[in-house]
Amino acid sequence: MSKFIDRVVLHVRAGKGGHGCASVHREKFKPLGGPDGGNGGNGGDVILEVDSNVHTLLDFHFHPHAKAGSGKPGEGGHRDGKQGGPLVLKVPDGTVVLDKDGEILVDLVGAGNRYTAAHGGRGGLGNAALASKARKAPGFALLGEEGEEKDLVLELKSVADVGLVGFPSAGKSSLVSVLSAAKPKIADYPFTTLVPNLGVVLSGDTTFTVADVPGLIPGASEGRGLGLDFLRHLERCAVLAHVVDCATLEPGRDPVTDVDALEAELAAYRPALRGDAGLGDLADRPRVVILNKTDVPDAAELAEMVAPEFAERGWPVFEISAVSRAGLRELSFALADLVMRYREDHPPEAPKRPVIRPIAVDETGFSVIADPQEPGGFIVRGTRPERWVRQTQFDNDEAVGYLADRLARLGVEAELVKQGAEPGAPVTIGDVTFDWEPQISAGVDQVPTGRGTDVRLEQNERVGAAERKHASRVRRGLVRADEE
Structure with a gap:
């Protein structure tokens, strides 16, 4: 027996972006032919579309989880990864989409009307796209971003005269x-x-x-x-x-x-x-x-x-x-x-020709605030810094150095100095917390070293917290200098 379902909770998850590829072209007599790693494919979107043949939200009642396809990683030979396929979910005419707090996001009325419920993650750039005059053969690539994940409430309001x-x-x-x-x-x-x-x-x-x-x-x-x-x-x-x-x-x-x-x-x-x-x-x-x-x-x-x-x-x-x-x-x-x-x-509006207008998005801004949970710490917020951190391979020193250069050019280093950040202060960007090292020169051209390494990360001579604590205990006569 069929059911009439007019309210459901839908869990949507867009596709993840594919990772970029770090590859160097190699062939006989050309051991270093230059970087040729391709970009990762973008993740697929989750889209809600009005279909005149759908009259209930029954399908979402039994299948409340929807996930779009993920992008494929890039490959050598300048081969970009395949884009993740979008997931189009058919909804009845008159469906209202709300967020988990009950705020109306969109009112879907009219066959063919669409709404992107979750955007797919961006694919990471391969090392071919990251090559520059100062870094001719990057030994790293950028990671793909996770797709958006949301909990939505769909309510059906019948369209009747x-x-x-x-x-x-x-x-x-x-x-x-x-x-x-x-x-x-x-x-x-x-x-x-x-x-x-x-x-x-x-x-x-x-x-x-x-x-x-x-x-x-x-x-x-x-x-x-x-x-x-x-x-x-x-x-x-x-x-x-x-x-x-x-x-x-x-x-x-x-x-x-x-x-x-x-x-x-x-x-x-x-x-x-x-x-x-x-x-x-x-x-x-x-x-x-x-x-x-x-x-x-x-x-x-x-x-x-x-x-x-x-x-x-x-x-x-x-x-x-x-x-x-x-x-x-x-x-x-x-x-x-x-x-x-x-x-x-109330005559129906004449169908309008689709006009595509790019939306100007200001992603250059960021803010630095004191960390309420960590004394002497700071939190950096902004679209670009948070995205850059998500795309960084932290097990690759060259990738970490590239991140430091990007943050310095954006002005994050200067703002931390302005706000009185001390060496070793914990700085949080997104989900990552690291110790700030002002001695590391960033944002300037560096002498290239081995692939996947950054000589600047090996030149830090600042005394660590454990060493400072041990020196303090020696001065107070609690331990000898040769004791751990």
Whole structure:
């Protein structure tokens, strides 16, 4: 049995970028033909796309984890790694994407509409791309970056022209079944409808959709019954129709009090999509009152009594019977007229030609702040420094020296000096913490050494913390100088 799922938590992970390759071209009589390591491929994106053939979030309910393809590492001979394939996830029309904090990221309406939920990681550069006048044959390459990983909430808000609201067992499902070809579940007990049902109605030359929302009760806007789960399916409806049970035998209920109770819930509910499609709040939507079950004699008399009171509010009133189908023709034409009036007031926007405008991103900025967890330490934050650290092979001295040059040219070294950083101060960039060595000259041309090495890292003569501690213990006479 198929399920209707309209809210899921989706864990998406973009592909990882491939590592760059550190390779040197070699052939007979050319032992050092120059660096020829290729770049790693970029990781694939995770993309959400609206598909008119998808009507529920059921697939994500059973498969909540989605991962795009990773990029392949580069190879020698200037061969770049293959790009990671994007993962395109099909979602129904009307899907709203929220982050883990409940903030709306995008409202996906319209077939073909796309949203990149997670961006793939960049591929690392090979040593051929890192070659320069000062470093003609780099013995290292850059690592690929991890892809974005996010937890998203997908909520489906039905896209319908008319929304039917009413108490349980008011006859909403029966009305949809006779107005359209939809076959919702119908039974003689409350809350028979547990999922919204959509029906397509053809009235004259007008075609519109009707949504049967599960029964509402007082307190629905605060979560009672099934209210909060399904009130959101009314947010996109241009017309709201009250379906009133005129044959109910429950004490304390009559058509006027039923409508007033539901109107209070509609006024109290605050849609997540403010001004969605220009419709405004639910309290501002056009209303229609449908007095149902008039095939029962007592119900017909009650409908005649209360109809003038609703008419005084300016709401069209229709007395119908979903069983005998009396009054359905007039109702369908009236609903079609209201829908056409709305469409004339809100014509669809003409499709626009896609225009690609590169977004200017300032990645040159960075900040240096004192580390609250480490006395005398500092934290460097910025897009470029953090990315450079993620791309560095810390087991390769030449790669570490290259990182030091990049940070110095960006101005990180000068800013640390300005803020009074002491030699050996712990400096954190991203997930890496290292001891700052101001004696190491960085950002200037260096004499090349062996591949994978950097002579500057071997010239550090600063006394380490352990040595300073031992000297202090010697001065205080706690240990001899030749003791460890």
